[in-house]
Amino acid sequence: MRCRRRPSHAAGGGVAVGALSLLVxxxxxxxxxxxVEAAYFLGETGEGNVMVQTxxxxxxxxxxxxxxxxxxxxxxxxxxxxxxxxGGTAWLVGGHAEARAVLADPRFSVDDSDPAFPKLxxxxxxxxxxxxxRLDDPDHARMRKMLAxxxxxxxxxxxxxxxxxxxxxxxxxxxxxxxPADLVADFALPLPSLVICLxxxxxxxxxxxxxxxxxEFLNVEADPAIAVAAAERLYGYLTDLIAAKVAAPTDDxxxxxxxxxxxxxxxxxxxxxxxxxxxxxxxxxxxNMLSLGTFTLLRxxxxxxxxxxxxxxxxAVTEELLRYLSIVHFGLAxxxxxxxxxxxxxxxxxxxxxxxxxxxNRDPAHFEGDPExxxxxxxxxxxVAFGFGMHTCIGAALARLEMNVALPRLFERAPGLxxxxxxxxxxxxxxxxxYGVAALxxxx
Amino acid sequence: xxxxxxxxxxxxxAGQCVFTAPDMFDQDDADGTVVILPVEPDPDxxxxxxxxxxxxxxxxx
Numbered sequence: 001m002r003c004r005r006r007p008s009h010a011a012g013g014g015v016a017v018g019a020l021s022l023l024v025x026x027x028x029x030x031x032x033x034x035x036v037e038a039a040y041f042l043g044e045t046g047e048g049n050v051m052v053q054t055x056x057x058x059x060x061x062x063x064x065x066x067x068x069x070x071x072x073x074x075x076x077x078x079x080x081x082x083x084x085x086x087g088g089t090a091w092l093v094g095g096h097a098e099a100r101a102v103l104a105d106p107r108f109s110v111d112d113s114d115p116a117f118p119k120l121x122x123x124x125x126x127x128x129x130x131x132x133x134r135l136d137d138p139d140h141a142r143m144r145k146m147l148a149x150x151x152x153x154x155x156x157x158x159x160x161x162x163x164x165x166x167x168x169x170x171x172x173x174x175x176x177x178x179x180p181a182d183l184v185a186d187f188a189l190p191l192p193s194l195v196i197c198l199x200x201x202x203x204x205x206x207x208x209x210x211x212x213x214x215x216e217f218l219n220v221e222a223d224p225a226i227a228v229a230a231a232e233r234l235y236g237y238l239t240d241l242i243a244a245k246v247a248a249p250t251d252d253x254x255x256x257x258x259x260x261x262x263x264x265x266x267x268x269x270x271x272x273x274x275x276x277x278x279x280x281x282x283x284x285x286x287x288n289m290l291s292l293g294t295f296t297l298l299r300x301x302x303x304x305x306x307x308x309x310x311x312x313x314x315x316a317v318t319e320e321l322l323r324y325l326s327i328v329h330f331g332l333a334x335x336x337x338x339x340x341x342x343x344x345x346x347x348x349x350x351x352x353x354x355x356x357x358x359x360x361n362r363d364p365a366h367f368e369g370d371p372e373x374x375x376x377x378x379x380x381x382x383x384v385a386f387g388f389g390m391h392t393c394i395g396a397a398l399a400r401l402e403m404n405v406a407l408p409r410l411f412e413r414a415p416g417l418x419x420x421x422x423x424x425x426x427x428x429x430x431x432x433x434x435y436g437v438a439a440l441x442x443x444x
Numbered sequence: 445x446x447x448x449x450x451x452x453x454x455x456x457x458a459g460q461c462v463f464t465a466p467d468m469f470d471q472d473d474a475d476g477t478v479v480i481l482p483v484e485p486d487p488d489x490x491x492x493x494x495x496x497x498x499x500x501x502x503x504x505x
Contacts, residue, residue, distance in 0.1 A: 397463065
């Protein structure tokens with residue numbers, strides 16, 4: 001058992017300075033430390049009134065693959081209030097056990113049309129706009145049930161030959177044109193794009209359009225109007241595509257799901273929004289896992305050497321990359337529907353929470369060995385890179401399969417693969433909802 | 445001998461059990477829910493699968 005430590009700056013928002021002064025006075029032996037910390041988190045509010053400021057949610061990293069600075073305090077302590085980019089506040093939940101407890105508990109809602117829902121994406125919340133990702137049961141259960149059979153491990157594994165072929169075709173093209181090459185543009189992004197198009201039944205010829213729209217949709221720092229416009233362009237495109245599939249069903253995932261539209265259990269608009277969610281989720285996540293995963297392997301030569309020597313190490317590498325990179329890096333938002341105790345803290349009805357997957361996935365109370373290191377030989381834990389509970393990523397088997405095929409094959413075909421620029425020059429994308437790199441220049 | 449029980453009402457077809465112990469679990473073709481295969485469960489893998497289930501649909505015993 002590990003002792004849980006309260007973050008030193010988690011005094012809670014809005015506590016008057018008098019109370020804090022008393023606290024500092026009473027703990028005289030630690031008074032200097034506390035005063036320094038307190039001074040850091042206090043802000044002048046004019047007229048000599050000093051209020052405790054709620055700390056910002058840690059998002060800045062020193063090491064591009066390290067935890068955001070300060071996040072470990074929330075992981076090792078109970079949930080504490082943080083300020084989000086839009087000025088709102090939420091409980092930050094960082095412990096592995098607490099993260100799983102919140103994500104599996106139906107007393108927490110994902111409905112982003114609730115004004116209390118923590119805002120992590122720039123798009124204005126419109127109920128249902130992100131389909132079942134932002135719907136609670138029973139709507140969530142109804143829609144997800146329509147897709148469950150399409151995403152079973154066995155059904156997804158049937159895509160393996162197509163994925164192997166796509167991997168080899170993309171690598172053929174990349175090797176024919178370089179070195180150097182941009183691994184993101186030439187491999188990491190087109191692979192999941194091809195695969196999700198194949199699975200859903202969307203013409204890959206249109207990939208420039210929806211790859212760009214997916215990226216714009218998930219950029220949290222961009223002008224919200226850009227994200228909204230991207231969402232609307234995707235909506236228009238998919239409205240036409242779904243109308244055609246409803247009229248003349250095709251033998252692909254979206255074509256098969258149109259049966260529910262004809263039966264009256266799913267509206268055509270719901271299917272368009274479901275398709276948009278699957279298309280966006282299918283692009284950005286796996287693409288960033290492949291590019292960041294390659295970067296991670298290149299800077300961990302012992303792990304890369306083991307993968308090259310033994311391709312059967314790939315599934316362990318994939319799981320460790322999922323844990324270590326936790327690319328949904330801001331975490332998952334929830335709102336409490338009723339008072340709930342989380343990690344010894346009482347969360348009130350209407351309070352927002354952000355569950356940090358990055359922090360939970362490096363919780364030393366759960367993972368064996370040093371969770372800050374990338375080591376696929378560690379005993380497997382239960383990472384939460386795919387979330388947990390009823391909203392667990394429906395595409396987990398697909399993401400795993402793509403990574404298990406693509407990463408060993410990349411290094412088998414190009415054993416000398418290396419960065420074409422110094423590692424410090426690789427541009428990371430902390431402003432994207434899904435963490436990753438803008439480009440990954442490689443040579444071989 | 446260890447045995448595994450499934451609560452099909454709680455199962456949402458996430459497939460984490462199949463991923464964890466592919467020789468012990470499968471998913472129903474119609475709705476993705478868990479199918480426990482007729483093999484003697486490996487105790488360690490069974491315990492891992494129970495813990496991996498995101499919907500608390502599996503239990504030992």
